[in-house]
Amino acid sequence: MNEIIVYILISLGTLFILLAAVGILRMPDLFLRISVTTKAATLGVGMILTGMALHFFETSITTRAIAIIVFLLLTAPIGAHLIGRASYFVGVPLWKKSLMDDLKDKYNRDNHNLDSSESQQKKEDSKDQASS
């Protein structure tokens, strides 16, 4: 029974890692690539490590596997967010079929702060004046 669960977990984890690899090769855009690889690879590694902990079935190995899984689950989104933010500010182009870019013209190009205070308020003021 335990063996069958180990087989299933490791095969599914390897399948997810293969899907992540195909995704990073085939996706048209940096941000889509980040979106594919972070989720699929984290799930795949988590499944493989869980299968390995079930295969050995000892306390010390299970503790190490849980430590690695928790560390990956904590750091993968942070790393993806950091690299996505930095490459958006540097000017990596979006896919040409992208429909919307919510951050466009909403940040300061020099110090990279979200700059909704001055420009947004000016726009709202002009709108108010036009309506009144």
Add this chain to the structure above:
Amino acid sequence: MTIETYLTYIILPILSISALLVFIRFLIGPTLSDRVVALDLLITIGISTIAIYAMITNQPSFLDISMIFALIAFLGTVAFSYYLEKRKKNE
């Protein structure tokens, strides 16, 4: 079929193929950010390969190395994104 045979002849070749696919993106990636993302995924595949190898050779002390790999991947991504942002600002 024992689990060692299954891991050696089916799981490890699939992991190697995915590492090759990621390495193609690492070579042709148009920008530096693509290469950083590919490096991160390459280290993640390395962690799972080490876990599979620890099961094949029945030596669980390889797991410490994969923990250090996870640390290095996170630190590398953070450092690359930090200096990517700084570089554009100073030019």
